[in-house]
Amino acid sequence: MSDEASLQEIYDAYQLIHDAREAEHKLRTMRLTSLQRYLGVTPGSLRAGGAAAAGPELSAGFKRIELCREALAALDRQGWNRSYHQREFHDHFIRACARIFWKTDKPGAFARDHQRILEVNGWASLSQEVLISTPRRQVACVKREFGMVLTVYYRFGKTISVSMFAAAMLYSTPNLEMSIYSTCKRISQKLLRNIIKFVDLIYLELGVEPYKILRMNQEEIHLAGPEGHGDVRVVNSYPSKIGMWPCNIIIKKGRGTRAVALSRSRRRRITLGAVIVVDGGPV
Numbered sequence: 631m632s633d634e635a636s637l638q639e640i641y642d643a644y645q646l647i648h649d650a651r652e653a654e655h656k657l658r659t660m661r662l663t664s665l666q667r668y669l670g671v672t673p674g675s676l677r678a679g680g681a682a683a684a685g686p687e688l689s690a691g692f693k694r695i696e697l698c699r700e701a702l703a704a705l706d707r708q709g710w711n712r713s714y715h716q717r718e719f720h721d722h723f724i725r726a727c728a729r730i731f732w733k734t735d736k737p738g739a740f741a742r743d744h745q746r747i748l749e750v751n752g753w754a755s756l757s758q759e760v761l762i763s764t765p766r767r768q769v770a771c772v773k774r775e776f777g778m779v780l781t782v783y784y785r786f787g788k789t790i791s792v793s794m795f796a797a798a799m800l801y802s803t804p805n806l807e808m809s810i811y812s813t814c815k816r817i818s819q820k821l822l823r824n825i826i827k828f829v830d831l832i833y834l835e836l837g838v839e840p841y842k843i844l845r846m847n848q849e850e851i852h853l854a855g856p857e858g859h860g861d862v863r864v865v866n867s868y869p870s871k872i873g874m875w876p877c878n879i880i881i882k883k884g885r886g887t888r889a890v891a892l893s894r895s896r897r898r899r900i901t902l903g904a905v906i907v908v909d910g911g912p913v
Contacts, residue, residue, distance in 0.1 A: 689732070689735060689739060689743055690731075690734075691739065691740065691747075692731075692750060693729040694731040694745075694749075695724060695728070695731050695751070696723060696800075697802035698731075698798045698801075698803070699724070699798075699802070700802075701719055701798035701801045701802055701836070702794060702798045704832050704836050705831055705832065705835075708831040708834070708835050710831070712787075712796070713787060715764070716787050719762060719788070719791045722760045722762070725751070725753055725756060725757070726756075726758050726759060728740075728747055728756050729758065730799075730803055730806065731802075733805055734804050734805055734857070736895050738869070742842055762788070789821065789824075792810060792821065793821050793824035793825050794824075796825045796828075797829045798832070800825065800829055800853060800863050803863065805855075805861060805862065806838065806867075807863075809865075810865070811869075811870040812869055813870075814869050815869035816847070816867055816869075817869070818869040819848055819867070822848070822850075822851065822867040825865055841853040841855060841856070842854040849866060849867060849868060850864065851865050
């Protein structure tokens with residue numbers, strides 16, 4: 631009987647390990663729906679709420695991604711509840727900056743964790759560039775006073791989204807250097823003020839000691855992070871009219887080459903809004 635009991639205990643222990651690994655596999659391969667992302671659900675929160683799963687410990691890069699999401703969720707609780715589109719923007723931003731979270735890890739760590747990054751976050755691929763184009767919706771309201779016509783534009787909160795994301799990255803990512811190029815000086819200064827305000831709200835909501843400010847002016851802010859003497863986190867906000875004119879058309883036919891110049895009226899300048907450049911460094 632004792633031998634049978636010991637075999638049963640071994641079988642039960644094996645079954646528990648097998649079930650835990652199955653649960654971990656389901657969480658890693660699960661893809662979040664748009665509704666779950668809107669509600670702030672993350673694979674990490676689902677893992678914490680489920681059964682304890684056996685498996686290798688996640689590297690620091692995964693923890694920094696979760697820390698970035700926690701910072702964005704903290705801003706939601708501080709009265710800056712993000713809209714559906716803003717949450718979609720941030721999810722794409724985090725995916726594009728995934729390599730940055732492994733910046734201070736050992737060489738090759740990001741390449742080794744690449745597949746697991748996709749599985750844990752429910753992503754199909756990792757692209758390091760994101761282009762977001764939103765339509766401008768407008769509702770015209772006619773006021774009879776003074777003969778004025780007021781046109782109200784509904785926007786998608788792109789400027790606030792960029793400020794919130796930059797603040798979350800500044801809080802969660804060591805050795806960060808981020809540059810934001812805006813359409814004019816007024817917007818670039820407003821972005822930096824918003825970033826400082828959002829970082830303070832993150833400190834307040836998460837109950838952490840504020841990072842020491844090393845340098846701050848109208849174009850940049852330098853913070854001393856908590857991960858050692860060399861952990862300096864930088865955000866630059868510059869004014870820049872980023873755009874381009876379509877170039878002349880070059881037509882090659884046989885051995886001859888001729889250029890067709892487009893008139894100014896036929897050209898349409900393409901002007902970009904905020905452009906974010908994050909220094910990834912070697913990984």
